[in-house]
Amino acid sequence: MYHNLRKNGTDEVRIERSRMRNMKVVDTREYVGMLKELTEEGKEVSMLVFGSSMAPFLIHARDMIYFKKPDRELQKGDIVFFRRKSGQFVMHRIWKIRPEGYYIVGDAQTQIEGPVKREQIFALITKVRRKEKWLEPGDFWWEFFEHVWLHMIPLRRGIMWCYAKVIR
Secondary structure, eight states, X not given: OOEEEEEOSSSEEEEXXXXXXXXXXXXHHHHHHHHXXXXXXXXXXXXXXXXXXXXXXXXXXXXXXXXXXXXXXXXXXXXXXXXXXXXXXXEEEEEEEETTEEEEEOTTOOOOEEEEOGGGEEXXXXXXXXXXXXXXXTSHHHHIIIIIGGGOXXXXXXXXXXXXXXXX
């Protein structure tokens, strides 16, 4: 059964069962917290993307991510899930690694966050379903966003503005 997750203004996600017409409200921290526990048990889990910070690579309520507990050293360009000191769960890309921690940025953002400590990072994104196609490391679009887009931070705002004008 398909679940459509939508950001609900606060820290909630609405899950709509299209055939049953009933709505259930789930706290985002609770939901991602449950997924985090599953990754700690060694399981790979999936989740529909919600939020716009990883656009244009991942689009809200369209794309799906698969993630698991990291089983290797994290690298520049990896997409990771981490928990901010405020308790908020965030999925962004590693921009730079320094002795004091990881510096992380969303693909739609120009503001770099960090340092994020290794203990705050609980999952590594292993594959995504983007526009109904499976992508993983090595695929063209995965590599483009990991290597090219990551270095275009100063140009992102202008590129996204132009892109928005073209698709309208």
